[in-house]
Amino acid sequence: DAKTTQPPSMDCAEGRAANLPCNHSTISGNEYVYWYRQIHSQGPQYIIHGLKNNETNEMASLIITEDRKSSTLILPHATLRDTAVYYCIVRDGGNKLVFGAGTILRVKS
Amino acid sequence: DGGITQSPKYLFRKEGQNVTLSCEQNLNHDAMYWYRQDPGQGLRLIYYSQIVNDFQKGDIAEGYSVSREKKESFPLTVTSAQKNPTAFYLCASSDRTGGVVAKNIQYFGAGTRLSVL
Numbered sequence: 329d330a331k332t333t334q335p336p337s338m339d340c341a342e343g344r345a346a347n348l349p350c351n352h353s354t355i356s357g358n359e360y361v362y363w364y365r366q367i368h369s370q371g372p373q374y375i376i377h378g379l380k381n382n383e384t385n386e387m388a389s390l391i392i393t394e395d396r397k398s399s400t401l402i403l404p405h406a407t408l409r410d411t412a413v414y415y416c417i418v419r420d421g422g423n424k425l426v427f428g429a430g431t432i433l434r435v436k437s
Numbered sequence: 438d439g440g441i442t443q444s445p446k447y448l449f450r451k452e453g454q455n456v457t458l459s460c461e462q463n464l465n466h467d468a469m470y471w472y473r474q475d476p477g478q479g480l481r482l483i484y485y486s487q488i489v490n491d492f493q494k495g496d497i498a499e500g501y502s503v504s505r506e507k508k509e510s511f512p513l514t515v516t517s518a519q520k521n522p523t524a525f526y527l528c529a530s531s532d533r534t535g536g537v538v539a540k541n542i543q544y545f546g547a548g549t550r551l552s553v554l
Contacts, residue, residue, distance in 0.1 A: 362542075371441075371527050371545030372480070415479065424470070424495060425543055427479030 331355065331418040337432040340410075346403040348431050350416030353397045360419050361392060363401045365412040366430070372415065375401065406435045440464065443528050443546035449554050450515065450522060458513045458549045460528035469511035470529040470543060473497060480527060486511055515551065523553050 333351040340346040352361060360379050364372040376383055376390045378399070383390045389402040403410055415430040441462045450456045460469065468487045472480040482495030486505040500519025505511055511530075515522045529543040 369525070369548070369550075371443075371529075371548050374542050374544060377542065424482040424485065425480070427481075429477075429479060 331359075331426065332416045332428055334414075334416050334428065334431045336429065337434065339434050339436060340403075340406045342408060342435055342437045343405055346406040346410065346433055346435070348401040348403075348414050348416075348433065349398065350401070351398045352416070352418045355396050355418050361390070361399050362417040362419055362425065363388070363390065364415045364417065364425075364427075365410075365433075366415065367412045372427075375414075406433075408435050408437060411435045441528060441530055441544060441546035443526075443549050445549060446547070448549055448551045450551060451554050453517045455514055455516050456522075456551070458515070458526055458528075458551070460511045460513065460546060462509055462511075462528075462530045464530055464544065465508070466530035466532055466544075467508070468531045468541070469505070470531075471495075471501070471503065471511070471513045472527040472529065474525040474527060474548075483513065483526075522551055525550050 360377050362377040363375040366372045376385055376388050378390045378392050392399045411434055413430040413432050415427050417425050444459045470485040471483040473483055474480050481497050483497055483501050484492055484495055484503040486492035489505055489508050492503050492505050500516055502514045526549045528546045531541040531543045
């Protein structure tokens with residue numbers, strides 16, 4: 329079972345920041361938080377991951393709370409092409425990514 | 438370009454037929470994975486392989502088989518024993534997993550959509 333909880337859907341205006349929340353209250357010390365997204369009928373695309381510090385790359389920023397029980401993925405300037413299902417995944421040393429239902433992000437003009 | 442190539446993009450299976458889905462990667466990754474995705478749901482792990490000539494069952498291995506004779510290739514066979522094979526199949530690869538700290542990123546192919554005739 330997925331170890332994360334995400335809202336089923338969110339809307340965002342084009343050009344605005346999209347903030348996608350994720351709860352992972354049972355996360356343990358050595359488990360990373362990963363974010364992937366999946367555009368319809370394509371393979372999932374890796375976005376970002378982190379352990380305890382906030383992370384930023386060319387796609388997004390990841391903010392992890394100090395107690396590590398929740399995190400937020402930030403797309404700073406959402407475009408229509410960012411419309412997708414976003415998955416938050418907590419991964420331990422195992423070999424599989426356990427995908428939950430994710431959040432459908434709809435970016436609207 | 439480096440990446441993961443899955444073929445074919447669409448595949449149709451007749452009753453009682455085995456079909457094989459291809460997955461090739463040129464990322465020099467040790468580990469490869471097969472996932473199944475049903476409509477509106479997340480991905481479920483079928484099989485994975487951490488090294489050539491070795492593979493392990495995932496959560497839903499029944500009715501599937503794999504081989505890993507080469508580092509770059511990890512074909513999946515959907516056998517006639519899989520009674521509900523219609524789904525979107527995704528292959529992924531990563532550097533070898535292991536150790537306590539898990540930070541290996543899995544990269545995915547574009548997928549194969551399998552339907553039953």
